[in-house]
Structure formats: structure tokens, C-alpha cells
Amino acid sequence: MSNQMSSDTNGTLPRHYLKPCLLLLLAEGPSHGYELLEHVRRMGIKGAEPGGLYRYLRAMEKEEMVSSWWEPSQAGPARRTYVLTEEGRKGLNESVQSLRDVREILVTLLDRYDSLSTKATASRP
Amino acid sequence: MSNQMSSDTNGTLPRHYLKPCLLLLLAEGPSHGYELLEHVRRMGIKGAEPGGLYRYLRAMEKEEMVSSWWEPSQAGPARRTYVLTEEGRKGLNESVQSLRDVREILVTLLDRYDSLSTKATASRP
DNA sequence: GCCTATAGATGTATATTGTATCTATCCGGT
């Protein structure tokens, strides 16, 4: 039964905004997976999980949006530190542009919803 | 090769906002699939396609968000007319609330991006 | 009769996600 509806984006940014989030976070400075996980969660992608995140980072590396290396940790296991590449910076700029588009569409959609209830109230004298 | 990144949400609302869009459109008045397809496309979900849309409508009907019946058309084949149910109205309200959350997170994220480049420019005297 | 636009539905390959599980390291407690 192919049914995609399930429970929606409740209060959280859909996980598919993970890419722009990661690019933004890395534009703010180098970081490693475990830390990025907490950051993206705090940024709004509550449902982010390690599996997907690490996968994403590797995929981004394959696309040369980021590069990484192992770095020993003073406390705990070694970390893979990620930094944004030139490509990644460009990718971020593009992502941000489409995010702006999405934001505008959302605003329009929400206005449309609001005017809907306004009309409904207005029609009750 | 499992690579999820591909080309992102370029200029369009991700297809997974189809549900709130359809609910909003149906809140504005009854409609049928073919017409809804054009409307959601104009609303920003450029990549919406008939297959997914019709399936989506049937799924929403199974969830009792909408109800439908066949209606003969004056010109062309019969149409399945959809209307929003009480359930659907509630679903729309909830969807809209999470859309507002998403919008706010997006705004925060974009501000953060902007302040990033501001800092970069500011550091060049 | 044949072609096109309209209208709806289904089948299926592929892509993406979700969930569980696995390895390893360091630190603190006992």
C-alpha cells in the first residue's frame, strides 16, 4: 500500500532540508558528525538521526561539497572533521536561493489560508 | 549507488507539501483531480504529476480527509469531484500550524545565512 | 474514422528514509 502521507512535519523542519542546514553549519565553521547532529536538531530538524546524517556527510563529500579528515579527540574516539569546500559554498548559495523561494511560496500559501478564514468570519454578520 | 542529494527543491515547493496544498485548495472549494493538478503546480509544486496526485487524493479519502463522487462533465470524460470533510478541515489547520513552524525555522536559517555574509564583508575593511 | 485534450488510475523501477545494529575509544567507578 503506497501511502506517503503518514504523520507530517510536525513542528520540525522536514529532514530533506538537512543538506542546506549542514552546509550552513559548516559555513559557520568546521565540525564533525556527532556535533552537527546536535546542531541540526537544535536548528529545527528534530527527527535527524545518526544513520542518515553520516550518510549525508559522506554523500556530500563524494560530491565534493565538503572535505574531511580524521582528527584525534582529547576525550573519546577520533572524529572525522568536515570543512566546506568552494563547491560547498556555491552549493550553499544555491540552496539558500531555493530556500528563499520556498519561504515565499509558504508565505503566499499561509496568507491564502488566512484570507480564507477572514472571508469565513466576514460572511457571518 | 544510493545518493539522495540530487538536484534539490529548485524554485519549487517540495512535493511533500502536496497534502497541505490540496487541503487548502479544497478548503477554497470543491474540485477534481485534473484541475487540482494545475492549481498545485501554479502554487509552486512545479513537479507535481498526475500519478502521484491521484494516488494522494485516494489516500486522503481513505483517511477521510476528503470525500468524492463521480460527476459527468459537459465536455470530456466524467470527473471525480472532491470536497473537504470536517476531518480534512482539522487536518488543514494542523498542517498550516506546522507550515508556520517551518516558515519560522526557514526565516531563522536564512537570517543566520545573511549574518554569515555580513560578518564576512565586515571583516574586509 | 482518427487525432488531441481531458480525466482518472495503475504498475513498477529506483531513490530516499527509518530503524536497528555494529565497531571502537575514552573515562569514571569499583
Added chain:
DNA sequence: ACCGGATAGATACAATATACATCTATAGGC
């Protein structure tokens, strides 16, 4: 010295979602 928990990263496989092609039908124009 040994154990358990926090940190860190990675992988396998199932479940879902998406894209694309295809199929049925009807009405109207030519």
C-alpha cells in the same frame, strides 16, 4: 583490571516515496 556509559562513526536492510511510463475512456474537431 573490569564494567558500563558517553562519544563517535558506519552499515545493512526494510519500509516508503517518487518518477516515469502506460492504460482506460470520453468528447470534440477535422
